[in-house]
Amino acid sequence: MVFLLIFTLESVPASGASVFPFPGSSSEALSAAAFSPDSLTIRLEGEREGIVLRWIAPPLFSCLTYTVERAWTTSFSTTAALQWKEVGTVPGICNVSEYIPYSFVDPLSTDITTGRIRYRLSGETLGGWEFEFYSEDHLLALPDRIELVDLYPLPASQVLTVSLAVQQPRAAILQLFSSAGRRVMRMDFPLESGVSTRTIELGSLPAGAYILEVRSDADVLRKMVQVMR
Structure with a gap:
């Protein structure tokens, strides 16, 4: 991939x-x-x-x-x-x-x-x-919100690594949706103060466009990820 x-x-x-x-x-x-x-x-x-x-x-x-x-x-x-x-x-x-x-x-x-x-x-x-x-x-003077620090692939091992930053620790949920809006993955993503990193195993996920979503209370961050074989 x-x-x-x-x-x-x-x-x-x-x-x-x-x-x-x-x-x-x-x-x-x-x-x-x-x-x-x-x-x-x-x-x-x-x-x-x-x-x-x-x-x-x-x-x-x-x-x-x-x-x-x-x-x-x-x-x-x-x-x-x-x-x-x-x-x-x-x-x-x-x-x-x-x-x-x-x-x-x-x-x-x-x-x-x-x-x-x-x-x-x-x-x-x-x-x-x-x-x-x-x-x-x-x-530091801004309202605390989720900031995407890094989003990068490791194609050989079929994983996606996401790094997020917040000022104060909080609970969050990471989800992956297909272009049609169907949820294909959901996982808890506890965010520590500063930068937190999580590796997502994509396995045999079909090729196509996906939306990566991180949600914490009313704070929502979305990014597009294109998966190809």
């Missing part, structure tokens, strides 16, 4: 241009450095702890697969960058050339109270990409 993801989190050194201010300090900045079919690079300037990039790809982009290469740093005192890399395509699903070129445009929105900036990356054949850039210290 091959499992396709719809967003990743990564961090590597690089340089950039086109600087935008980051909420909280005029000395801190985020800049779009470069984009190619293989990578997107963003430069961070200033001093801040716990930088996080949330990448939200459009549904059509689920035809590509990615690898995550993280390098966490406690502070960015000079310059650092975030980057994602393409590692391959699933044969017969899409043509990579249909998805280039892309370019950055101005921020969609800036929320000073939460310290988030949202940008859109647009392309010729896609409706647009979005990612949120924020810091851990600002995140």
Whole structure:
């Protein structure tokens, strides 16, 4: 089986241009450095702890697969960058050339109270990409809600690994639904303060699109997972 993801989190050194201010300090900045079919690079300037990039790809982009290469740093005192890399395509699903070129445009929105900036990356054949850039210290001021930290496959062993984060421990239920809305899996997922990880055995699950749902009281998180043979 091959499992396709719809967003990743990564961090590597690089340089950039086109600087935008980051909420909280005029000395801190985020800049779009470069984009190619293989990578997107963003430069961070200033001093801040716990930088996080949330990448939200459009549904059509689920035809590509990615690898995550993280390098966490406690502070960015000079310059650092975030980057994602393409590692391959699933044969017969899409043509990579249909998805280039892309370019950055101005921020969609800036929320000073939460310290988030949202940008859109647009392309010729896609409706647009979005990612949120924020810091851990600002995140602590937000209402406690489930945050998806990581979602990645291990095709050889036919499992899916999900990492979630909450501020306070709570009970949660993880479910997997078919595209027709039929529930194919249900399991308890106790969430500890911080990041909790659970590995899901998919076994002989038929190929197709599925919705991964995590529910805790009124807090619900859903992500699409594409399973192929």
